[in-house]
Amino acid sequence: MPHxxxxxxxxxxxxxxxxxxxxxxxxxxxxTVLEQKGYIxxxxxxxxxxxxxxxxxxxxxxxxVAKAWTDEAFRKWLLTDATAAIASLGFQGRQGxxxxxxxxxxxxxxLVVCTLCSCYPWPVLGLPPTWYKSAPYxxxxxxxxxxxxxxxxVALPASVSIRVWDSTAEVRYLVVPQRPEGSEDLxxxxxADLVTRDSMIGTGQPKAPGQ
Amino acid sequence: MTYQSHxxxxxxxxxxxxxxxxxxxxxxxxxxxxxxxITLAMGATGTWNLDESRSVRExxxxxxxxxxxxxxxxxxxxxxKEYDLVGEDEVAARQMLHPAxxxxxxxxxxxxxxxxxxxxxxxxxxxSAARFAVGDQVRTLAEGVDHHTRLPAYARGKxxxxxxxxxxxxxxxxxxxxxxxxxxxxxxxxxxARELWGEECDESSTxxxxxxxxxxxxVP
Numbered sequence: 001m002p003h004x005x006x007x008x009x010x011x012x013x014x015x016x017x018x019x020x021x022x023x024x025x026x027x028x029x030x031x032t033v034l035e036q037k038g039y040i041x042x043x044x045x046x047x048x049x050x051x052x053x054x055x056x057x058x059x060x061x062x063x064x065v066a067k068a069w070t071d072e073a074f075r076k077w078l079l080t081d082a083t084a085a086i087a088s089l090g091f092q093g094r095q096g097x098x099x100x101x102x103x104x105x106x107x108x109x110x111l112v113v114c115t116l117c118s119c120y121p122w123p124v125l126g127l128p129p130t131w132y133k134s135a136p137y138x139x140x141x142x143x144x145x146x147x148x149x150x151x152x153x154v155a156l157p158a159s160v161s162i163r164v165w166d167s168t169a170e171v172r173y174l175v176v177p178q179r180p181e182g183s184e185d186l187x188x189x190x191x192a193d194l195v196t197r198d199s200m201i202g203t204g205q206p207k208a209p210g211q
Numbered sequence: 212m213t214y215q216s217h218x219x220x221x222x223x224x225x226x227x228x229x230x231x232x233x234x235x236x237x238x239x240x241x242x243x244x245x246x247x248x249i250t251l252a253m254g255a256t257g258t259w260n261l262d263e264s265r266s267v268r269e270x271x272x273x274x275x276x277x278x279x280x281x282x283x284x285x286x287x288x289x290x291x292k293e294y295d296l297v298g299e300d301e302v303a304a305r306q307m308l309h310p311a312x313x314x315x316x317x318x319x320x321x322x323x324x325x326x327x328x329x330x331x332x333x334x335x336x337x338x339s340a341a342r343f344a345v346g347d348q349v350r351t352l353a354e355g356v357d358h359h360t361r362l363p364a365y366a367r368g369k370x371x372x373x374x375x376x377x378x379x380x381x382x383x384x385x386x387x388x389x390x391x392x393x394x395x396x397x398x399x400x401x402x403x404a405r406e407l408w409g410e411e412c413d414e415s416s417t418x419x420x421x422x423x424x425x426x427x428x429x430v431p
Binding site for chain 1 (some may be wrong): 219221238239240281284307349363413419423
């Protein structure tokens, strides 16, 4: 899948309609027909969009990770029954019905992909980024994980094994990255600010304190 | 074979480098928001299941030239046509031309949080004992199948080890074909990178897939 955002740009000031407006009109037409037929409630569409723009996103996952870093009992629960542990913070449901948390250590780095489509843990990370759904990531993550990490500017020591999780069924994976050095004095809230979306997919590391 | 998936990308060469994206960038055009919302709202009518949606999308011949939300819209229109809910003539005319047909339910705004929080769990009561246990060596099916499946091509005919037993789950292959849930035991199966890719790969890496029981046979 190309991640060519060019498709969404206007192509000059010619008389040809841009692909943006064609798709815009096409999707609006479809929405109109669905509304006229009573299959959808327009107000529900607004709530769905608002939910994934403002409520369900990677800050949810960051809270889970920060709690695991500070609360040993929660960490153990997360690693043995992630669905229940994550639900205890209020995150659950669509595309995260069965959650598994996988923890990075000094010797293992976890990386999550869906080579067959775009399976992603929505309740904790929200909607997947374009690259996660794109052909370069999906084709290479399983065969050349170190090369993919290099695309993200991440270099791991050769002593670290990479464990790639291809999400081929309805189990959804959350990576628990390693707590950064020098973060001992930070509160759980401050720690959550260090946890990036990419670090919970395995394509990045958490930010260092003060970064 | 008549069924061909264009979505099975694992291990393919030539797709180029990954382009990272900032965390807050969710949509690249306004219509993508609407594509997300109408796809989720129509999914919530219960007319088709997620496996059918995946199957419809992966079989489009122009799969690799569509952006993800373009693919979603094309898939949605195909399903609406298949279930006789909306005709292509109506989308072209930008208005309803034929009477509506009943759908099981309509997602209303007030119910969105509850419906999303519930999701669509696939775990089912098991009606047989699991054939495999953690640590067992298994071989995946070598042959492709003539329908939607979730065993990637790169992991066919490979020997791996059961790492986790996830319980019995709705079987995607039958579910996608309208043949019912037919739940099967689901396992996490780990392969060494060497087993999948040969000698030239990173020797310490492993790759796991989640595989239904019928994808696997015991290695003595």
